[in-house]
Amino acid sequence: MFLQVNNISVRYGKAEALRNVSMSVDKGEIVSLIGSNGAGKTTTLKSISGLVPYYGGEILFQDKRLNGVAPHDIVKMGIAHVPEGRRVFSSMTVIENLELGAYLRNDRASVARDMDRVYMSFPVLSDRAKQKAGSLSGGEQQMLAIARALMTSPSVLLLDEPSLGLSGRPDRFGYQQPGCDNHPDRAERSHGVAPVASGLYPGAWRDCTGR
Ligand SMILES: Nc1ncnc2c1ncn2[C@@H]1O[C@H](COP(=O)(O)OP(=O)(O)OP(=O)(O)O)[C@@H](O)[C@H]1O
Numbered sequence: 782m783f784l785q786v787n788n789i790s791v792r793y794g795k796a797e798a799l800r801n802v803s804m805s806v807d808k809g810e811i812v813s814l815i816g817s818n819g820a821g822k823t824t825t826l827k828s829i830s831g832l833v834p835y836y837g838g839e840i841l842f843q844d845k846r847l848n849g850v851a852p853h854d855i856v857k858m859g860i861a862h863v864p865e866g867r868r869v870f871s872s873m874t875v876i877e878n879l880e881l882g883a884y885l886r887n888d889r890a891s892v893a894r895d896m897d898r899v900y901m902s903f904p905v906l907s908d909r910a911k912q913k914a915g916s917l918s919g920g921e922q923q924m925l926a927i928a929r930a931l932m933t934s935p936s937v938l939l940l941d942e943p944s945l946g947l948s949g950r951p952d953r954f955g956y957q958q959p960g961c962d963n964h965p966d967r968a969e970r971s972h973g974v975a976p977v978a979s980g981l982y983p984g985a986w987r988d989c990t991g992r
């Protein structure tokens with residue numbers, strides 16, 4: 782299994798947020814986490830990214846144990862997280878935000894190629910490349926947050942509330958390419974729910990770009 786969450790539990794102080802949660806994601810698979818407010822979707826994604834401590838179980842990525850691994854090392858291993866609420870660096874430009882996404886990479890040629898691909902997928906970001914991220918619309922900031930995560934060259938993309946505030950058109954997500962099934966709307970529609978779920982889109986970038 783590509784990514785495996787086995788029986789993890791999370792507490793925030795005395796409050797129990799997750800109890801014995803398990804899930805698995807295979808390569809090329811799209812998994813949507815669906816639940817009511819407070820169900821623990823964000824906490825599950827944060828656990829995978831190493832942003833909250835969990836206990837009682839383990840998380841495996843390509844058979845490597847992620848327990849206790851630092852968040853920046855988890856990014857290096859190929860897991861990118863787009864947090865809910867479009868956390869872009871608002872006083873930095875669009876291009877600076879994208880460059881930060883590639884901060885841990887030293888393969889300059891492929892970084893440049895990914896930058897081109899991101900601009901092809903999200904043309905509005907290319908138009909606004911030198912504009913401060915804080916001056917983008919909410920939906921444009923969400924596109925930037927997704928694009929910045931793609932600049933890490935991930936093999937797993939964790940998207941928390943990816944379509945919140947975006948129009949319902951799937952092409953607004955940008956990374957729908959011909960022949961690509963991995964876009965959030967389709968995943969969420971297939972579960973018959975409003976597009977508010979957290980989701981895991983492993984290999985989305987690779988699948989969509991044919992890389
Ligand atoms: N930093 C925190 N401190 C204390 N409790 C927290 C913290 N973060 C989350 N919680 C609690 O943990 C539980 C799970 O929250 P989480 O944010 O994972 O839910 P969610 O499924 O993402 O909800 P939503 O759909 O509203 O985004 C909730 O009861 C929440 O109040």
Ligand SMILES: [Mg+2]
Pocket residue numbers: 822823824865941
């Ligand atoms: Mg949440």
